[in-house]
Amino acid sequence: MDAVLTWFTTNGGTIDSASVGFTEFDGAGRGAAALCDIPEGHVLFKIPRSLLLSTATSALPRRVGLEQWRARKMHRGWAGLILCMMWETANGAASRWAPYLESLPSTFDTPMFWSEEDLEELRGTSVVEKLGKADAEKDFSEKSRPDIFPPATIPSFYTLEVYHIMGSRILSRSFDVEKDESESESEGEGDVGNTSSGSTMDVDEPHAPEQEDGEDSNSENGEDEGEDEDDSIVVSMVPLADMLNARYECENAKLFYEKDALGMMSTKPIKAGEQIWNTYGDLPNAELLRRYGHVDLLPLTQYADASTSDPNPNQSALGNPGDVVEIRADLILSVLNLLSQSQSEAKIKERIDWWLEQGGDDVLILESDHQIPPALISLIRLLQLDETDWGKTVEKDKPPKPKLDAESMGVVIRVLERRLGEYPTTIDADLALLQTANTELSPNKKHALAVRIGEKRILQRTLEDARARVVAAAVAASSGNGNGKKRKAGEEPERNTGTKTQRKR
Numbered sequence: 001m002d003a004v005l006t007w008f009t010t011n012g013g014t015i016d017s018a019s020v021g022f023t024e025f026d027g028a029g030r031g032a033a034a035l036c037d038i039p040e041g042h043v044l045f046k047i048p049r050s051l052l053l054s055t056a057t058s059a060l061p062r063r064v065g066l067e068q069w070r071a072r073k074m075h076r077g078w079a080g081l082i083l084c085m086m087w088e089t090a091n092g093a094a095s096r097w098a099p100y101l102e103s104l105p106s107t108f109d110t111p112m113f114w115s116e117e118d119l120e121e122l123r124g125t126s127v128v129e130k131l132g133k134a135d136a137e138k139d140f141s142e143k144s145r146p147d148i149f150p151p152a153t154i155p156s157f158y159t160l161e162v163y164h165i166m167g168s169r170i171l172s173r174s175f176d177v178e179k180d181e182s183e184s185e186s187e188g189e190g191d192v193g194n195t196s197s198g199s200t201m202d203v204d205e206p207h208a209p210e211q212e213d214g215e216d217s218n219s220e221n222g223e224d225e226g227e228d229e230d231d232s233i234v235v236s237m238v239p240l241a242d243m244l245n246a247r248y249e250c251e252n253a254k255l256f257y258e259k260d261a262l263g264m265m266s267t268k269p270i271k272a273g274e275q276i277w278n279t280y281g282d283l284p285n286a287e288l289l290r291r292y293g294h295v296d297l298l299p300l301t302q303y304a305d306a307s308t309s310d311p312n313p314n315q316s317a318l319g320n321p322g323d324v325v326e327i328r329a330d331l332i333l334s335v336l337n338l339l340s341q342s343q344s345e346a347k348i349k350e351r352i353d354w355w356l357e358q359g360g361d362d363v364l365i366l367e368s369d370h371q372i373p374p375a376l377i378s379l380i381r382l383l384q385l386d387e388t389d390w391g392k393t394v395e396k397d398k399p400p401k402p403k404l405d406a407e408s409m410g411v412v413i414r415v416l417e418r419r420l421g422e423y424p425t426t427i428d429a430d431l432a433l434l435q436t437a438n439t440e441l442s443p444n445k446k447h448a449l450a451v452r453i454g455e456k457r458i459l460q461r462t463l464e465d466a467r468a469r470v471v472a473a474a475v476a477a478s479s480g481n482g483n484g485k486k487r488k489a490g491e492e493p494e495r496n497t498g499t500k501t502q503r504k505r
């Protein structure tokens, strides 16, 4: 840490060392802490743009030749930055970033580096299919440029293993930085630095209203933005800013653009001794684990009474409030097939294509509010339409309203049941394991358990609520609902306002 801090300050970086100290945190590696009470809006440290490591600042792209660099698509995705980081490391002390690169980790707790046995613990979650290991390996072989390395350095600095290490450093530490147009034009760099947006951490305009975080990449090699790639963003390693840890909704500092530098500024008052937290976007545990190798566990009040079979409700009610469950559209299709409600394959494809063109997603997201996502209902209804109504829907150019009738509620329940069945273990078995074997479990197994339990809690509660609604609707229907109107089981009760009810009376 001392070496990197000295390098930072001797190369133009500034740290308010009366306010901020860097230290080790139990289970979270290095981080920053407040040395005195810090007010909101205070600049903790400043990183000159020249210390950012990216394809715009490394000399490698120009050395390879900008045309070649582009022709090999090194300006897209993360392959270019990975190669720059490998090359700068191979340059040893001659690299401008040598002490910084030496300070970065070379081992990671992310599932990318897990054994098959540990990965099996994540079955049912979306983590494994998003690892992008094969894509990264394909990139390594296709965009291979061993010729730019001195031959003697190849076995240690230009291997698939090092490629994965650099990819993981980018995944867990990079920032999306807007290109400084004036600077790049004056240096004649043009758009060399273009690369796809894949980082969770981003930089804000000073005092700008809170912005949505940039869309995350789904693959480790950051390649999947394709044509929508934002050419004004450069994925960059930002020394020191990448030393801040993060925790769900704890952000008290953020990186902001300044004229020739990026400034880490407090976004809230921070008390002496408190940790200084950046934000990684308050991600669900599945994504935190995939990108950063840790999970967030906070008290979840809505699950305090989580399960009657839970021997220790306090412990099991820890989790990440930002957890979600992903439901793939093909699961809905297979449920409809089972219920013999499906159209022919060609017709289904036509409707799915139309749904995607309308901006719909092929992955539906359940959140911790346990509401059935309107998009899920709308998609189910779209797939259930007869030919006449499908024709009318296309004419109207609008997907069906997310109105939950009895038929679609039946499908929703089957989809949730099937989704829950994709995990090899039940939530009660997981909670029992957490209770009985917590201290014996390896960190990987504990992390996988936290991800699984978080997702299953959401699924189970959403399913219970949906089933309760069906029962309530059936009871109301059999009693005539008090308004003379019969409802089918599962159909939503009319949400009368007090005034309406009075009028009816």
Ligand SMILES: C[S@@+](CC[C@H](N)C(=O)[O-])C[C@H]1O[C@@H](n2cnc3c(N)ncnc32)[C@H](O)[C@@H]1O
Binding pocket: 027, 028, 029, 030, 031, 172, 173, 242, 243, 244, 245, 246, 247, 291, 292, 293, 294, 295
């Ligand atoms: C941007 S770096 C932060 C600095 C890092 N601690 C270090 O030693 O360089 C992100 C990494 O920090 C660790 N980390 C960040 N927040 C954490 C947390 N709340 N709990 C555990 N580890 C955390 C994870 O290993 C993550 O991959």
